[in-house]
Amino acid sequence: MRSVESRARSRRFPDARVARPAHDRRVTSDDFSVLIAGGGVAALEAALTLREASEQRARVELLAPEPTFWYRPVAVAEPFGLGTVRHFDLGALAEEMGVGLSLGALAAVDVDRREARTQAGGTLRYDALLIACGAVPHAAVPGALTFRGPADSERVRELLDAIDSGDVATVAFVVPWGATWSLPAYELALMTASYLQASGRHDVELAIVTPELRPLQLFGGTASEAVRGLLDEAGVGFVGGSYATEHVDGSLVLLSGEALSVDRVVALPRLRGQRIDGIPQTLEGFLDVDEHCRVSGTDVVFAAGDITSFPVKQGGIAAQQAVAAAEAIAVLAGASLVPRPFRPILRGLLLTGAEPQYLRRDLSGGEEPDWASSSPIWWPPTKIVGRRLAPFLAALTGEMPVSGLEPPAGGVPVDLPLDPRGLELGLSSSDVPPTSPAGEARSVGTAMRSCPPLVEARTTLAEVARGMRERDIGSVLVVDGERLVGILTARDVLRAVAHGVTPGHAAVGRWMTASPITVTASTTLDAAETLMTEYGIHHLPVVENERPVGIVGLRDVTRSRRSPERLSIGLGF
């Protein structure tokens, strides 16, 4: 594989105590080239899996824009002096794994030619591509301190100083709605409480404000109970079912219209995927994948980690997806294994400032009970649970992340097959803002217009552009049978043309926004407007059992604002 931009130099591990030759360093001579875009959790777990599973048949190259791997979860402990974020030289990690590394950022994919383009204009050919570029954090609550990771540790430290000097009496830790990783909000709140207790301060009020109905709802009932106990003990309030919108003039404003009086707010970011031309992405920039993590509508393009549309953004989940993708790729390379599908098991290590909590939940729809324990229930007892990455890093640094522990008997729990029904268990509750109770506000059904034309994913861009021009419309809905699978706007057509595709040959499915955000006829107009404002879009398809039945636009909502019979009870807009 040709390298682009600069080739990373291999160096020694700056923070390794013992760099052990734990892995086979032989580079294969085989011709099957695997390009992994990314240098984070999913990319490294996939590279390690491929080295093992591909039977030396695949040549693996990482493509990443920066030469460092950050172990971010420990960032929550840094402001309290309870841990230091480690970082690793990516070139050295790649060399240790026996894979190549090119510095550069994936910008586009030509699925038909099997070529990846970088932001600097380089082209890389691949036989299989794994996209593991992670997600980009965006501030979700204007006026709050957005905690994205190591870069914000210092700002939390400054907040603690402000508390110490008596300037701050109330702090809210906010989990935003939409794609996010909620654990750090709880960790920051509990560690702040523990910090205050240690300094004998009992006059500062702390609370978690979250769309979840129970603490860490994602982890299931057992974990919620355990975490509620920890919050109660630490004196941290829990304001559930709440969607924070902004912090202004000492008030944390909620979508319901209520406001909480709060001096300072620490909010987690909302996550989005970055735009990669040539493959269908959701409006939030995520990639839909199947159970082997193959990107929908492609043959040899896979995705793993935060960039996928799987609703849980978490390192352990990223690693599990990476394993599923790597095994499927190994089969493409000619390996004889039977690839296992992605079976999501959520494992979270909650730092509390005192004893940590190990939480585990089977999201695959299996029968396994939830777990909450103050002793390790996986090994090594790391924050990010990657089957190969966790022991690999532990062996490199010669350290166990939690000292003085011995491996428990029993080992890692058995995985169970993926059942999408399992994902309905509390996962989608924080994904969209709430609607008002029936009858309290006008609904989308009263304002929607008839459906724009429906096309199939294989329709060409040229056909669609002709249709748009003839009917003077700016978008079409893409269906598979009767089911809505995407939306294509005139802007998408322009993007494809600017990319250099031939409109008569390019299929709609490659350029549409996949799995668009939709509403139903009973969604309130207020909620529809919130969605459009939040996502920066002008239209929302209206569906009934996944079948498109109409469309509602911002203008329709604005018109309803002028309507004299509009009720004031609603979502506060």
Ligand SMILES: Cc1cc2nc3c(=O)[nH]c(=O)nc-3n(C[C@H](O)[C@H](O)[C@H](O)COP(=O)(O)OP(=O)(O)OC[C@H]3O[C@@H](n4cnc5c(N)ncnc54)[C@H](O)[C@@H]3O)c2cc1C
């Ligand atoms: C403060 C904090 C605490 C967390 N705590 C936990 C925890 O306790 N447990 C847990 O499991 N998870 C935790 N997470 C989440 C976890 O870090 C992420 O879910 C995980 O890192 C996602 O892995 P990924 O490989 O998808 O993305 P990342 O690890 O973010 O890696 C993305 C990689 O892609 C590279 N990249 C970016 N753009 C491009 C491009 N265009 N082309 C090529 N490469 C690109 C990046 O440089 C990076 O190397 C936490 C996250 C934060 C921020």
